[in-house]
Amino acid sequence: MTTPYIKIKNHINGVWVDESNGQYEPLRNPSTGAVIGEVPLSSPETSRAAVAAAAEAFPAWSATPLPKRMDYIFQMYRAMQDNLEPLAEAIAIDQAKHIAEARGEVGRVIEILQMACTIPALIQGETVQGIANNINGRLIKAPLGVFCGVAPFNFPALVFGWFIPFAIGTGNTFVYKPSTESPLFMQKMMQLMVDVGLPEGVVNIVHGDRETVEAWYDDDNVAGVCLVGSTPTAKAIAEGCGRGGKKTMLLGGAKNFLVAMEDAPMDLMIENILMSGYGSAGQRCLAVSNIAVVPEIYDEFVERLLEASKNISVGDAMDPDVFMGPVISANAKERIENYINIGVEGGATLALDGRNPDIADANKDGYFVGPTVFTDVTPCMQIAREEIFGPVLSVMKVGCIDGALRMIKNHDMGNGAVIFTQNAFYTEKFINEADVGMVGVNVGICAPHPYLPFGGIKGSLVGNNKVQGKDAIDFFTQNKVATVRVVDPRGNKPAEAKPADSSVRSCVAS
Known part of the structure; x- marks a missing residue:
């Protein structure tokens, strides 16, 4: 689809207006890197x-x-x-x-x-x-x-x-x-x-x-x-x-956790992780980022996650046959790739490298980062502490639900956290103790319905x-x-409350 050149305008008092100072910056299509328009940089x-x-x-x-x-x-x-x-x-x-x-x-x-x-x-x-x-x-x-x-x-x-x-x-x-x-x-x-x-x-x-x-x-x-x-x-x-x-x-900002318990419905969980972690190229405030997995299913989980992540198709945002589009800009791509380097240098295992994904020739100049998975991540690593805002997942092994809850509590941010389990005790404990503003159970994105408030806590x-x-x-x-006093226009004063007689008082007292 060919897009006409887009000149963005301000809208003030019912009128579309150009910026008087004449300062504009280019508007780019992240799927191709091409300039498709211009945006005003308005003056104070x-x-x-x-x-x-x-x-x-x-x-x-x-x-x-x-x-x-x-x-x-x-x-x-x-x-x-x-x-x-x-x-x-x-x-x-x-x-x-x-x-x-x-x-x-x-x-x-x-x-x-x-x-x-x-x-x-x-x-x-x-x-x-x-x-x-x-x-x-x-x-x-x-x-x-x-x-x-x-x-x-x-x-x-x-x-x-x-x-x-x-x-x-x-x-x-x-x-x-x-x-x-x-x-x-x-x-x-x-x-x-x-x-x-x-x-x-x-x-x-x-x-x-x-x-x-x-x-x-x-x-x-x-x-x-x-x-x-x-x-x-x-x-x-x-x-x-x-x-x-x-x-x-x-x-x-946000750094959202997903906790995988031993009874997690594996197929449902993997499907939701793909949507949460790679949907919008990981550029959403409720995207899963840190994944805490108990030892009983850790190996199976990592194997299944890597297999599914490798099959994610990456390409033009307007192509209905691809799963994931580009990140927003060249700067965003550079920042995300820098975090991948930081993860490697910090000692995490880069199990799936999303740098330089296979892209169609028409999109070679776009800003693409493919699905990326780190394993052997610890909570103190920089990639586990800071918001990456891209399709990068950090998988950590955790001994039990209490350990996962401690990880969440000790993090500076508290936007969202989800748990995958079929255990009612785990569910209620997680809802009550997860130190975040939004909690999910067996969902990858814990976005509240519009009837309810949306937002985190802490940072x-x-x-x-x-x-x-x-x-x-x-x-x-x-x-x-x-405070409204009602005054009778006829000049009548309000009736004074009469004290209860002694018989009533004695009845109440008894």
Whole structure:
């Protein structure tokens, strides 16, 4: 498929605009390495202009009746259903996620939008009647103003779904910065929002680098910032927003564990490891990375994993016959291959080397790393401690479930962990004791359904709020409390409560 040259634009106050400073960087197709377009590197002034547009739109949008706001969300939901294939193709073109997985990502966002249509039930407040004579207490969940969001390259659609529907559904306006490496989905999604009639300035898009984000820290119009990205980036944003007293919802890095017990359903487990570890070329925050296997099945497991991994087909993201596409960039490929070198130098056994995979001639300049498996890995090795963000698996032998739980607890990150077992005791122990934010049993990817919050703990989450579900509602709203005295316009005073007579008191006392 020939892709026309793509010129990415900012979208501010209802208008597609070029970057005024004229600074752009090339947009590449990771499957071929070819330049397919250009992305603006917006100035701080452009970033602040987008915030100003969102701030101007906020009063009218927050006053829009809730059913009307929900109607826009529902129309976005229907528009995504009707345009699933072009939205998925956008992800496969610039992010090089395999087309089947890209369709799955868009499908999950459709589910999130469906869940966002339940905001009226989730945003309900509370009332306490009769806290004093003719006085009632009331709590309402009110919007705050302008929120800004930063997305990573690996899930351009999913992060849109985590942030924007909940923010605007609760009455806020939004400024969104997609990754410069995968901006095409948001261009198409923004146009769909325009097509359904979303008012100008409610959602704005700016593209750029760190300076684009840093412009928000001291902007009084910005109420909060949300991010999915690396832990260092999350901490930097937390520091910058903290100085201005802004709310933050910041999801950081991950190093996910899979624990294989002696009764693990082997066929199911291997199938799930392939999807989790090699799907999206290992570039997902819940990809399995460290695999802890008990001695009873260690040898069989390694043999089966290597056999299955060697049969993984690697190639163009738009080819439905391949299993795994490329990584996002030349820099990512170099970083992953450097970690493979580190693993070898650190004493691990490179049982399957994914460097220089067999690729079709048309994709020789793409950024490909094949399935890679290390064995004889120990928890203190660098490849077991640090996030590689590629199709690299580290297999470790562990004596029992307690040893596996200690490994998980001692790790700096705490995003997700899964266990494969048919034992109810192991299952309940793992759910209760695994020191992570998301747990899975006999699943390779422990991503919660959109009704439930998504996010880790420890180094994987900076702050408290997670995305999706009620956590999202809490983040994008503030609790406003009213104390209301009801006054009788006729001038009658409320009746005073009469003390109970002595007979009643004695009856109660007895």
